[in-house]
Amino acid sequence: MFPYTLLVVILFAAQVYANYTVSFQSLSPGSPITSVVSGLTTHKLSKGLCKEGFSGARYCILYSYTFDARGISILALEEKHEYLWQRLALWASNPYLAHMPSSAMSRPSFAEVDVLGKGKGLAALRVIFPGEIVLAERPLILIDAQLKSEYSPQDIISLRRELSASLPQESHEYFMQLSGWHEHADPVDSRFDSNSFNINLGGEDTFHGLFPAVARLNHDCRPNLEYNWSEDTATMTLHAARRIEKDEELTISYVRGDFSSHQRQSRLKSTWGFDCACSLCSLPSYLQEESDNRLVILNDSLRMLDSNRLLPADKPAIAERLVHLVEMERLYTLLPESYAYAARAYAEIEDKHTALKYTTLAIEHGLRILGAEWKSWRELVELEEKLLKPNGRT
Ligand SMILES: *[C@@H]1O[C@H](CO)[C@@H](O)[C@H](O)[C@H]1NC(C)=O
Ligand SMILES: *[C@@H]1O[C@H](CO)[C@@H](O)[C@H](O)[C@H]1NC(C)=O
Numbered sequence: 001m002f003p004y005t006l007l008v009v010i011l012f013a014a015q016v017y018a019n020y021t022v023s024f025q026s027l028s029p030g031s032p033i034t035s036v037v038s039g040l041t042t043h044k045l046s047k048g049l050c051k052e053g054f055s056g057a058r059y060c061i062l063y064s065y066t067f068d069a070r071g072i073s074i075l076a077l078e079e080k081h082e083y084l085w086q087r088l089a090l091w092a093s094n095p096y097l098a099h100m101p102s103s104a105m106s107r108p109s110f111a112e113v114d115v116l117g118k119g120k121g122l123a124a125l126r127v128i129f130p131g132e133i134v135l136a137e138r139p140l141i142l143i144d145a146q147l148k149s150e151y152s153p154q155d156i157i158s159l160r161r162e163l164s165a166s167l168p169q170e171s172h173e174y175f176m177q178l179s180g181w182h183e184h185a186d187p188v189d190s191r192f193d194s195n196s197f198n199i200n201l202g203g204e205d206t207f208h209g210l211f212p213a214v215a216r217l218n219h220d221c222r223p224n225l226e227y228n229w230s231e232d233t234a235t236m237t238l239h240a241a242r243r244i245e246k247d248e249e250l251t252i253s254y255v256r257g258d259f260s261s262h263q264r265q266s267r268l269k270s271t272w273g274f275d276c277a278c279s280l281c282s283l284p285s286y287l288q289e290e291s292d293n294r295l296v297i298l299n300d301s302l303r304m305l306d307s308n309r310l311l312p313a314d315k316p317a318i319a320e321r322l323v324h325l326v327e328m329e330r331l332y333t334l335l336p337e338s339y340a341y342a343a344r345a346y347a348e349i350e351d352k353h354t355a356l357k358y359t360t361l362a363i364e365h366g367l368r369i370l371g372a373e374w375k376s377w378r379e380l381v382e383l384e385e386k387l388l389k390p391n392g393r394t
């Protein structure tokens, strides 16, 4: 993920992905406890060891050498041990391949490449269509975010080192080849910090999750991939936010799309240590200023449409403006909801023809880009049905 790495990569992400089982089958499993998950398959999971922490709070490391054929290691406070152990047993009994579309497995759509000025990255091997799932994977490492409130930064480094050492050899090597920023920082620590996502596992608690192939994706402020975390299956799914051309680099955004250029650049520098050189940051400053201005108006439009203070007659123009700004700013994930605002606004003034146009656009884009869990989907289908009724009123 870090752009300046010059490290030699032995395992190509595409191989890790397409040949998951092949690449990691020769693992030497050390001495994990082999346990039988009730009524399910046998898996080598280790309930791990719970220890007295440096400051007194007890922590545990749970691991499996066989999970998704490359292992998983989890570091958490002791109070979460039983819960995590149960989750891990559940995930392990449910092969991750079950969450992958078979077409993506038989025909990977990307490969690892050298990207000028950014070190390693992933690039499309063929045209990828909007909404296509490009990659889905489960974490290699999970760390309880609450540890930060119990231990000093120095203790955390030691804990993370202990955790990474509990990974199978090949996975540990792969992890160490990921990039981390700051030459002087602890190598294990910086790799976690540069490559992890904040996720929930079904409860309130936040965890930092590291996903090995996802960690190879570089940043773009206007990315072509969106990611989607599922707590139920513990899977991070990446899908195309727009059409991606063959050989185009695959990217995700490390920061919010509606950040101003200053916010974006300072966050990327402070968290990942690089000067933003994405498609947007590389524009001349007057164009970046224009983009910032559009984002301010975009934010305002959203705020106005969400408030109940607009007259129905004023809503369509504001919704149209929102759609237009979102398109200009290439913020594709906001597009479905923007179309939905326009659909509702036109329905309210009983312009059925235009309302129907936007309802259809919203549903089509929403399902492709946001999936079946998109919250506005059902509502829009109902609206569409109402609009289609011969003398239906909205
Ligand atoms: C998967 O493994 C096979 C056999 O080792 C190899 O020929 C093939 O190129 C690999 N596929 C990818 C996508 O790396
Ligand atoms: C838009 O709103 C978001 C969320 O409130 C905020 O973080 C961001 O700074 C705003 N963008 C601009 C350009 O003002």
Ligand SMILES: *[C@@H]1O[C@H](CO)[C@@H](O)[C@H](O)[C@H]1NC(C)=O
Pocket (backbone or CB within 6 Å): 228, 229, 230, 233, 237, 239, 367, 368, 369, 370, 371, 372, 373
């Ligand atoms: C996001 O994840 C959820 C839960 O797994 C899934 O139902 C949905 O289809 C996903 N969305 C996309 C666009 O992949």
